Amino acid sequence: MAKKNGSRDLARWQVPAGGKGFELKDCDPSAKPCSSGDKEADKLRVAELAREIDALQDMFWADRRFKLLVLLQGSDTAGKDGTIRAVFKETSPLGVRAVGWKAPSELERSHDYLWRIHHEMPAAGEFMIHNRSHYEDVLVPVVERWIDKKTTEQRYRQINDFERMLTENGTVILKFMLHIGFDEQRQRLQERIDDPAKHWKFSLGDLDARKQWPHYQQAYDDLLRATSTEWAPWTVVPADSKTHRNLMIATLVRDKLQSLKLRYPPDNPALKGLRVV
Amino acid sequence: MAKKNGSRDLARWQVPAGGKGFELKDCDPSAKPCSSGDKEADKLRVAELAREIDALQDMFWADRRFKLLVLLQGSDTAGKDGTIRAVFKETSPLGVRAVGWKAPSELERSHDYLWRIHHEMPAAGEFMIHNRSHYEDVLVPVVERWIDKKTTEQRYRQINDFERMLTENGTVILKFMLHIGFDEQRQRLQERIDDPAKHWKFSLGDLDARKQWPHYQQAYDDLLRATSTEWAPWTVVPADSKTHRNLMIATLVRDKLQSLKLRYPPDNPALKGLRVV
Structure with a gap:
């Protein structure tokens, strides 16, 4: 029952295709739509889901019809x-x-921004996780004003086309925006x-990005609306609670894998x- | 104490540099040099070592002085x-x-046999595991008689030189030959x-390779002697027992990582x- 309720509640965190009516400020980073209310129980549930995901990966590999890309931004x-x-x-x-x-390295910068990304796409039966992604190319340049509005719109379209091609060729794309306050x-x-x-994990540059917080939030707001598509929708994950963040993402990954009707x-x-x- | 005894016993499973006096037939695939004698205890120990290895990987990453290649043949x-x-x-x-x-693919075959391997070497702070390796290029062609003795000897030398270059540039190489009867x-x-x-895991081709069992054992015998070096020694892992195999490899990986004196x-x-x- 918890599972059913969970999935139903989670739908509203998915940005609608085309972005209509969506605003990041309506998303409370401290919300816990997936939680049972008991943190310890939630942690055990994450561990259980991780085991389910492992079992599903075995079948995903044997099945070979799909590739999985899990993309994390935040x-x-x-x-x-x-x-x-x-x-x-x-x-x-x-x-x-x-x-x-x-x-990007000098070599990577001398290519289009999707060149290095395409190279790291999952093959049949593989899970690939992108920790940051091509979306950095419509975040940093926008906030730093290296690209104008026209180029930004062009990139949104290019990204949507690229992701559509990938999904049409068997890649399942899950895009998560980890949303903290x-x-x-x-x-x-x-x-x-x-x-x-x-x-060693800290760079003073992290504070510079923090000073640009409202600009990054605006850039995220725009990109989430522009690049949430039927084939590769965005989900905003309230992430002030680490346990809840893990629980929500593990639930959505497991649910998506189950929906594929994998078979040996x-x-x-x-x-x-x-x-x- | 178990740990100390374990490490001491394990030394004799390492093929001496240059291979002198080594013969694969002296290695009993059902031996358990690492075992406590209690299978359940051994399994718990593997899980404990896996957690230690995870903690060491965190420090390995932070330290950034080394790269780790774990190579598995069998x-x-x-x-x-x-x-x-x-x-x-x-x-x-x-x-x-x-x-x-x-x-290898057609493109890969059009390069030297180390070309695709070099591309998949670990970067600083990374663990990379090779499931089979460039040693297939001195196993299959030897058994199938695609290459003569001179070319085989040349490849041994090329591999030793390649691995020496890697270790001189910070790659720690652990080579394990999983030895079953x-x-x-x-x-x-x-x-x-x-x-x-x-x-789906089975191919009739597996039976063809089995028919060549003595030839593969001979090819392994030769390659283990020729390519066990001071910089990248081979360890033969008796592997008839799955639990023992895991325990021995986890122990050797953990011991090697500990010996690096990693630091944050x-x-x-x-x-x-x-x-x-």
Whole structure:
């Protein structure tokens, strides 16, 4: 029952195709639409879902009809790394790969911005996780004003076309925007500063991005509306609670995999009665 | 104490550099040099080691001085997939990648045989697992007599030079040969045939390779002697017992990581007392 209620409640966090009526400010980062109300129970549920996802990956691999791309966006400290760890904890490295996107190299910059992305798409039977993504190319350049409105609109269209081509060729795309509040980010950054053992995870540049917070929120608002499509919709994940964030994403990944009606290949009559010597 | 004894016993399964005095037939595939004698206790120990390896990967990533390549060879059903699942079960996909090598594509065949391998080497702070490897290029062609003795010797040298270059540039290489007995393989293949749900994992070609068993054993014997080096030694892992195989490899991976004296980067004095607003 919890599962059914969960799925129903979750639908409203999916940005409608075309974005009509959607505004990021209507999304409360501290909401917990998936929670049972008991944090310990929620944590156990995440572990259980991670095991289900592992079992589904085995069938996904055997089935070979699909490829899975899980794409995570969100500001610094929003919890992209933690999500990957929790949701795919039980999945063998043979079935899942994660790529973290950073600023492009000189070679990468000399190509179109989708060139390096295309290269890291999942193959048949694979799960691929993108930690940040091509959406950085309509976030950073927009906030920094390196590209104008016309180029931005063009990129939205290019991205939608690219993702449509991928889904038409068997890639299932799940896009999650990890949504934390301004104050939650402050606390998480402060924790990194107050713990000298975590200094290596911290860059003063993180504070520069924080100063641009309203601009990033605006850029996200625009891109979520422009690039939530029928073939690759965005889901906003309230992420002030780490446990809830993991629970919601694990639930949606599991639900999507279940909906594919995966199957193991049929038995091979040629092997019936065969004895190995 | 178990740990110390374990490590001491394990040394004799490492092929000496240059291979002097080594013969694969002296290695009993049903041996359990690492076992406590209690299978359930051994399984719990594997799970514990997997958690240690995950903690060490976090530090390995932060440290950034090294790259880790874990290379697995072994005949069909020797347990390469199962090893990866058990030993790296707790490691986040962000820190570990597995590549399974199959017959080369037309493009790959048009390059030298190390070209595609080099591309999939770990970067600083990464663990990479090769499920089969460039050693297939001195196994299959030798057994099938596609290359002569001179070319084979040349490849041994090229591989040793390649691996030396890698280790000199910060890659730690662990090479494991999963060693199962002829009868154990028979049982495992028969199980796949007898379970129709596992037919998709089975190819009649697996039986052809089995017919060549003595030739493969000879090819392994030669390559283990020729390519066990000071910089990248081979370890033969008795693998008739799955639990023991996992325990031995997890122990050796953990021990190697511990020996690197990994460290988190120092704290940053510039962050002292900084308040996030």
